Amino acid sequence: MNTKFKWAMLLFCLFSPFSFTKDLDYSPDSRLSVGVNIGTTMISSKSALDGGGSHSVNLDMAYNLAPKLSLYSSYTFINNVSTQNHKGKSDLHVIDMGLKYRYGLSPNLSIFTKVGGAYSYANNTNGYDVFRKDNVFLGLGAGISYRLNNAVTTRFGYNYYPDLKLFNEQYVGLNQFYWGLAYQFKGGNLFSE
Secondary structure: OOHHHHHHHHHHHHHOOOOOOOOOOOOOOOOEEEEEEEEEEEEEOOOOOOOOOEEEEEEEEEEEOOOOEEEEEEEEEEEEEOOOOOOOOEEEEEEEEEEEEEEEOOOOEEEEEEEEEEEEEEEEOOOOOOEOOEEEEEEEEEEEEEEOOOOEEEEEEEEEEEEEEEOOOOEEEEEEEEEEEEEEOOOOOOOOO
16 A cells, blocks of 8 residues: 555544544543444455455444544454465454544434554464464554444444565555444543542
């Protein structure tokens, strides 16, 4: 992926004029949310394309910094990832952290984008090395969310992780499609009585 494009995405998320405007459904007492997602992950590159998908489970957390901007972190487990050009399969553990920007289309419907850094650990499961044991790379994402009530939101999203290094020094991208639910905590301090 082009380095200029990566920087442009990061700057857009950080300095967008919408990031710091007042949101109608924003409450300073609702800063923390947690979520769980399930999905499928596929590998893409110029030299290797896996036609099938691997199952993935994702746990995430977000802390609102401003009405439309939040700091997020997530853990994703991807089961039995493989490529056409390799005999091996790997379980991938991906941890990423970054900024998430949300734009409301209506009181209950919003779209979001996210950009951050990611780290993966590969557990090669059948004796063949597919991925390097650990990788550091960029994480990008986008999606749509719908608020079911004041605390629960459902969402569909797409995450893209470019530049994941294979054991043979080639690079591939991870494409993850997911559905999930998030819970927004109410109250300013989780530890108060």
